[in-house]
Amino acid sequence: MSSSLTAYERVLAARNATKISIQALINGLCDDFMAFHGDRAAGDDPAVIGGIGLLGEQPVTVVGIQKGDDLAENNARHFGCAEPEGYRKALRLMQQAEKFQRPIVALINTPGAFPGVDAEYHGQGSAIAQCLLTGLKLKVPYISVIVGEGGSGGALALAVGDTVWMFENSVYSILSPEGYATILWKDSRKAPEAAEQMGLTPEALKAAGIIDRIIPEVADATSLASFKQALCQKLQQLQALSVPELLAARQARYRQF
Amino acid sequence: MPLSKFTAPTSKEISFRMDKIPDHIWRQCPICHQSFYEKKLGLAGVCPECGYGFRLGAQKRVELVADQFEPIDVDLKAPTQFQDTKYLAKLAKARQATELNESVLTGIARTGKQRFGLGVMDSRFIMGSLGSATGEKITRLFEKCTREKLPVILFTASGGARMQEGIHSLMQMAKISQAVAEHSVAGLLYLAVLTDPTTGGVTASYAMQADIILSEPRTLIGFAGRRVIEQTIHQKPPVDFQRAETLLKHGFLDAIVPRAELKTTLAKLLRWHQKGGQAE
Numbered sequence: 001m002s003s004s005l006t007a008y009e010r011v012l013a014a015r016n017a018t019k020i021s022i023q024a025l026i027n028g029l030c031d032d033f034m035a036f037h038g039d040r041a042a043g044d045d046p047a048v049i050g051g052i053g054l055l056g057e058q059p060v061t062v063v064g065i066q067k068g069d070d071l072a073e074n075n076a077r078h079f080g081c082a083e084p085e086g087y088r089k090a091l092r093l094m095q096q097a098e099k100f101q102r103p104i105v106a107l108i109n110t111p112g113a114f115p116g117v118d119a120e121y122h123g124q125g126s127a128i129a130q131c132l133l134t135g136l137k138l139k140v141p142y143i144s145v146i147v148g149e150g151g152s153g154g155a156l157a158l159a160v161g162d163t164v165w166m167f168e169n170s171v172y173s174i175l176s177p178e179g180y181a182t183i184l185w186k187d188s189r190k191a192p193e194a195a196e197q198m199g200l201t202p203e204a205l206k207a208a209g210i211i212d213r214i215i216p217e218v219a220d221a222t223s224l225a226s227f228k229q230a231l232c233q234k235l236q237q238l239q240a241l242s243v244p245e246l247l248a249a250r251q252a253r254y255r256q257f
Numbered sequence: 258m259p260l261s262k263f264t265a266p267t268s269k270e271i272s273f274r275m276d277k278i279p280d281h282i283w284r285q286c287p288i289c290h291q292s293f294y295e296k297k298l299g300l301a302g303v304c305p306e307c308g309y310g311f312r313l314g315a316q317k318r319v320e321l322v323a324d325q326f327e328p329i330d331v332d333l334k335a336p337t338q339f340q341d342t343k344y345l346a347k348l349a350k351a352r353q354a355t356e357l358n359e360s361v362l363t364g365i366a367r368t369g370k371q372r373f374g375l376g377v378m379d380s381r382f383i384m385g386s387l388g389s390a391t392g393e394k395i396t397r398l399f400e401k402c403t404r405e406k407l408p409v410i411l412f413t414a415s416g417g418a419r420m421q422e423g424i425h426s427l428m429q430m431a432k433i434s435q436a437v438a439e440h441s442v443a444g445l446l447y448l449a450v451l452t453d454p455t456t457g458g459v460t461a462s463y464a465m466q467a468d469i470i471l472s473e474p475r476t477l478i479g480f481a482g483r484r485v486i487e488q489t490i491h492q493k494p495p496v497d498f499q500r501a502e503t504l505l506k507h508g509f510l511d512a513i514v515p516r517a518e519l520k521t522t523l524a525k526l527l528r529w530h531q532k533g534g535q536a537e
Binding site: 114115117119120121122123124126133136137153156157175184198199208210251257 | 441460466494503507
């Protein structure tokens, strides 16, 4: 049972190479999935996967931040750190989902938005800001799931849905425990203490009212099926709401912070 | 050697005279490194060489841009759930230094005949970091202005999220964004003035969500910190890669306005967004 893990062990579990990749998760959830590329402005960021898939009977828009399975892939995807082009692609697809009244599922596994010179030149801050501003007002059901690491603003950009879930072995925090220890104690080796103090585990975050549900780790067909069932059920509930009801509930969710 | 008919002060006399010069009479610009006589900073605190606006306290900023100002939510403080003694000490020190309870001062202002919501962040308050109470004050400002159909002008100055409040700080970005969106849907103007420094989670939320985004010359604006980028890409970023002038070039600012012209510029923009156009 992973709740017996310490907070830092949970960080390591969230980062573990055996964690299901976002692409594998999408392939498992969707009977058919077609990826779409590009932000229609400057480029296509491989760290962000987006497209339409069939979840049960219905088409849904899926966006996700994906790490790589090997070094080459990790270099292209910046170890799951999205660039502004990636956030703009995700936003473009989410707005398209709104137009066609398709629900949105966002799957997140990122240490944070990519810190690079070009990312700054291309408006990393602005890209995330637009995901928040527009994402919070999308008139379709929007579920955010933190699958592995949920690092800072780069994760929040896709984590402003009607409900926010976390996998059992995942973490969500304002920065990495190493970064936190460096800033507060000038010693990155104190990351385990930092992790403890930061309250970044799914249990701590659920108790604090930051997230709504903890999903048993998806590791095999059974756990995948139960995750899929949970998503379908929640989407059905959200789709039963009128648009004003949906937006009012989302507004209330974020207003309480 | 014959004695000169010109006398020079002795070294003792020079050091005596030096000691009589008050501290801070010479100031150095942190951006262009030019030294200059302090009085040249002027009332607005601007480098006479490069136009960089020195960091200002919130109250001083309000004086520079508004004729009248009624503050709101002045007593709002960080929630009591945060009990870390080091953090509490930091808060106490910041409150004393700024005479503010949080890193933002909010209220309803008037300039000429224009009424507007005004928020000013103060970088002296734990680096203008985004605490829960900061977020609540900004959210309430937008909500009030949505109800009263007023435009909002926000001066940002922040190192980003407040580490000590952890994930609760991150959630402020969502909460404020929601209030900005509501204000925008109501057809109201939101104008942001990015001042030195505007970084991290503030850049990644409300600083970049305004209808019109202005900045002052030489302002530092960015998302990721220089050191983090350096460690990631193993190269030194260009010196001015996060300056206002660079952001303007890349399309993320509407204009850079010198501090001395801000008040008239803001008044003009408020007028242009009034129903009925330019009518006073």
